[in-house]
Amino acid sequence: MAAEMMLVKPISKFASPKLTNSRTCLSGRRFSTVIRMSATSTPPSPATATSKSKKGTKKEIQESLLTPRFYTTDFEEMEQLFNTEINKNLNEEEFIALLQEFKTDYNQTHFVRNKEFKEAADKLQGPLRQIFVEFLERSCTAEFSGFLLYKELGRRLKKTNPVVAEIFSLMSRDEARHAGFLNKGLSDFNLALDLGFLTKARKYTFFKPKFIFYATYLSEKIGYWRYITIYRHLKQNPEFQCYPIFKYFENWCQDENRHGDFFSALMKAQPQFLNDWQAKLWSRFFCLSVYVTMYLNDCQRTDFYEGIGLNTKEFDMHVIIETNRTTARIFPAVLDVENPEFKRKLDRMVVIYEKLMAVGQSDDPSFVKNLKKIPLVAGLASEILAAYLMPPVESGSVDFAEFEPNLVY
Numbered sequence: 001m002a003a004e005m006m007l008v009k010p011i012s013k014f015a016s017p018k019l020t021n022s023r024t025c026l027s028g029r030r031f032s033t034v035i036r037m038s039a040t041s042t043p044p045s046p047a048t049a050t051s052k053s054k055k056g057t058k059k060e061i062q063e064s065l066l067t068p069r070f071y072t073t074d075f076e077e078m079e080q081l082f083n084t085e086i087n088k089n090l091n092e093e094e095f096i097a098l099l100q101e102f103k104t105d106y107n108q109t110h111f112v113r114n115k116e117f118k119e120a121a122d123k124l125q126g127p128l129r130q131i132f133v134e135f136l137e138r139s140c141t142a143e144f145s146g147f148l149l150y151k152e153l154g155r156r157l158k159k160t161n162p163v164v165a166e167i168f169s170l171m172s173r174d175e176a177r178h179a180g181f182l183n184k185g186l187s188d189f190n191l192a193l194d195l196g197f198l199t200k201a202r203k204y205t206f207f208k209p210k211f212i213f214y215a216t217y218l219s220e221k222i223g224y225w226r227y228i229t230i231y232r233h234l235k236q237n238p239e240f241q242c243y244p245i246f247k248y249f250e251n252w253c254q255d256e257n258r259h260g261d262f263f264s265a266l267m268k269a270q271p272q273f274l275n276d277w278q279a280k281l282w283s284r285f286f287c288l289s290v291y292v293t294m295y296l297n298d299c300q301r302t303d304f305y306e307g308i309g310l311n312t313k314e315f316d317m318h319v320i321i322e323t324n325r326t327t328a329r330i331f332p333a334v335l336d337v338e339n340p341e342f343k344r345k346l347d348r349m350v351v352i353y354e355k356l357m358a359v360g361q362s363d364d365p366s367f368v369k370n371l372k373k374i375p376l377v378a379g380l381a382s383e384i385l386a387a388y389l390m391p392p393v394e395s396g397s398v399d400f401a402e403f404e405p406n407l408v409y
Helices: 049-055 075-081 092-104 116-123 126-156 162-187 195-201 209-236 244-268 277-299 302-307 312-327 340-361 366-388
Strands: 039-041 057-061 070-072 191-193 204-206
Touching: 070 126, 075 126, 075 209, 092 162, 092 244, 116 162, 116 244, 126 162, 126 191, 126 195, 126 209, 126 302, 162 191, 162 244, 209 244, 209 277, 209 312, 277 302, 277 312, 277 340, 277 366, 302 312, 312 340, 340 366
Parallel strands: 057 191, 070 204
Antiparallel strands: 039 057
């Protein structure tokens, strides 16, 4: 996304915005500021220093407002929603077709590493190295979060609806594969996330089932558009291909896409989540939450995106617009993200959030920090509310949002 609205030209209903290349290769760029990592490592004791140096230092996640979360839900309500005797809207044929799609496991042999990974990691030094470590860490945490949720849903729904339960189990397979691949990437930097520790020590956020559907559908679809956009860009601009993990994004993003299609089918089977005024309000709320979170996160990490030749804000707006168009096929209402005012609001949120971060990192006493934060929090809330209250785009139809297992990108 661009710093000014003019950098993103008005987009027609079917055109895709052109992404601007930053002609600076990641391996040769200098930075004037140190990138602060969102994880901290615990120094090994002398007795275990040797063994840990071989396996890599295990890292613990430092929590922040925008850190990827772990989720749980009301599993008893989930069981009722997918009970075929209670819910007559469940389309067994559609779910069986989806199950066969997941059983095919197109990416079973895709995530195979080679020596290129370690060689590329060794070339990245200083702040650049920290940027990639943070990217791998956050991505691994997000994928592992999906694995835990899908695994538990697969276990809980096994008796109620074996077909849906098996799909959740197969999706947890995909997420575990992604998380493991990313954690292996961290080993190239002599680090590793302690996923076992995360499972036990991380706080879990509770979402009602319908909120899980909205949020996870958006998460999977926005993941698809992020991965495929980066893949296409680097294929056209190979001089920015500074770490080989991006070469895997073409097939990888299809896992995200299939997961999103499954959640689309789940929502079609629960029309009460799509066909009233509350559904419209919640749809817009989750769209805004996901888009704002991504925008604020990425605008803190512009060095990463510039390092692979992307303009951060243009990239994010492209992803938001394409995700919104996809989401409009199933959600009853979406945000008018192609209205130039929407991006202006996002940019104002970035400015306010940067000021909040600066206050938090200052040496002021805690009570002074809290006083300084009050007007900033109010300003951020005001911008978010104003974006939410923009006239929405009426969209979505359970009748027309058909399942497409072989979406062409």
